Amino acid sequence: MAIAKAERLMNLALCLLGTRRALSKRELRDSIEAYVEAFQRGSAGSEESFNRMFERDKDDLRELGLVIETVENLDGDVGYLARRDSNRLPPVAFDPEEAAALGLAAKVWQQARLAGAASGALQKLRAAGLPEETGPESTHGALEPRIPVHESAFEPLMLACRDRRPVAFDYRKSNAVRPEPRQVEPWALECWRGHWYLAGFDRDRGAERVFRLSRITGKVRSRAGRFTAEVPDVVTVRETVASWAGEGGEGTARIRLRTGSGYPLRARALSVRELGDGWDELEIPYGRGLDAWLVEFGPDAVVLGPAELRADVVDRLRAVAKG
Known part of the structure; x- marks a missing residue:
C-alpha cells in the first residue's frame, strides 16, 4: 500500500472514530488534508473525483475490519461514524507458553535497533497483565537467545x-x-x-x-x-549458501588445517587426524562452491584433494594476489 494512501486511510479512520456524531462527506472532505488538496487541485469534476476516492477509502477500511455506520440526519444528509464500542478489540490474553515465547523473542534483537521497540512492547504487555515466567520453576529462564548483528548494512x-x-x-x-x-x-x-x-x-x-x-x-x-x-x-x-559451502555434496575432500584454527571446517568434518607439527587432516563433504569458502581461511587451510578442488582454490588465491 502506498504511503500517501495509508496516511489518508488512517486520517479517515481517526475522524470516524473520534467524532460523537455522524459526519457528512463534505465535513470529512474539509477535515482531511489529502481530500482538501485533491479537491483544490481538481477541475469542474473534482466533486465526483472526491466521491469516488471517498467510497474506495470507505470500502478499504471496512475490508480491514472497521465497522462504519451510515446515519441519516434530520436534514436528510447522510453521515458516517465508527463507534468505539463496535470497533473495540477483545482483550489480549496469553498462556504461559505464549508469554515465554514473546519474552524470548524480545531478547533476540539486543544488538539491533529493534531492541528498544521489542523491550517497550513487552513492558506494555506485562503492564496489561502478561504472565511472566520467573524463578526456579521457569522452563525458559535459562535460555538467552542472541542474534548478533554487527554489520551496518x-x-x-x-x-x-x-x-x-x-x-x-x-x-x-x-x-x-x-x-x-x-x-x-x-x-x-x-x-x-x-x-x-x-x-x-x-x-x-x-x-x-x-x-x-x-x-x-x-x-x-x-x-x-x-x-x-x-x-x-x-x-x-x-x-x-550451504551448497556454496559444499553442504550435501556427494563427494569428500581432504583438507590440511592448522591446529587451533578453522572451527567451522572442524564442525563439518567427517573425520580428523593429527599430522603433527601443528597440522591436522580433515575429511569434509565436497560440493559446489567449497573452493570459495576455503579461500577465506587463507594460509591455515591447504587442499590435499581432489585435484580439481585444489586447482579452483589456487586459481582464486592467484586472482586475489593479482588484485
Whole structure:
C-alpha cells in the first residue's frame, strides 16, 4: 500500500472514530488534508473525483475490519461514524507458553535497533497483565537467545526487504580485492552459522544472487522505482549458501588445517587426524562452491584433494594476489 494512501486511510479512520456524531462527506472532505488538496487541485469534476476516492477509502477500511455506520440526519444528509464500542478489540490474553515465547523473542534483537521497540512492547504487555515466567520453576529462564548483528548494512537492508525497495551497494567477492557496485532488489535476510546473508535479484547480472553482509563495503543506498523481478514465494537463502559451502555434496575432500584454527571446517568434518607439527587432516563433504569458502581461511587451510578442488582454490588465491 502506498504511503500517501495509508496516511489518508488512517486520517479517515481517526475522524470516524473520534467524532460523537455522524459526519457528512463534505465535513470529512474539509477535515482531511489529502481530500482538501485533491479537491483544490481538481477541475469542474473534482466533486465526483472526491466521491469516488471517498467510497474506495470507505470500502478499504471496512475490508480491514472497521465497522462504519451510515446515519441519516434530520436534514436528510447522510453521515458516517465508527463507534468505539463496535470497533473495540477483545482483550489480549496469553498462556504461559505464549508469554515465554514473546519474552524470548524480545531478547533476540539486543544488538539491533529493534531492541528498544521489542523491550517497550513487552513492558506494555506485562503492564496489561502478561504472565511472566520467573524463578526456579521457569522452563525458559535459562535460555538467552542472541542474534548478533554487527554489520551496518543489516538495518537498511532489513527495511528495504520490508518495503520492497531496490538498493545499491559495493560488494567484495571472496576472490576479489576490490569491491564492485551492485544493484539489487532485496528479498530476504537470513542468518546461517553466525553470518548474515541477503538474497535478492541482481539487476546487473539478471539473476538471483546471495550476498554475505560482511562483504558489503560502504553504505547501502536506496534506489527509486519498483521491483522488476517477481519475488519467489520461498527464498532459500540457507540452502543456497550451504551448497556454496559444499553442504550435501556427494563427494569428500581432504583438507590440511592448522591446529587451533578453522572451527567451522572442524564442525563439518567427517573425520580428523593429527599430522603433527601443528597440522591436522580433515575429511569434509565436497560440493559446489567449497573452493570459495576455503579461500577465506587463507594460509591455515591447504587442499590435499581432489585435484580439481585444489586447482579452483589456487586459481582464486592467484586472482586475489593479482588484485
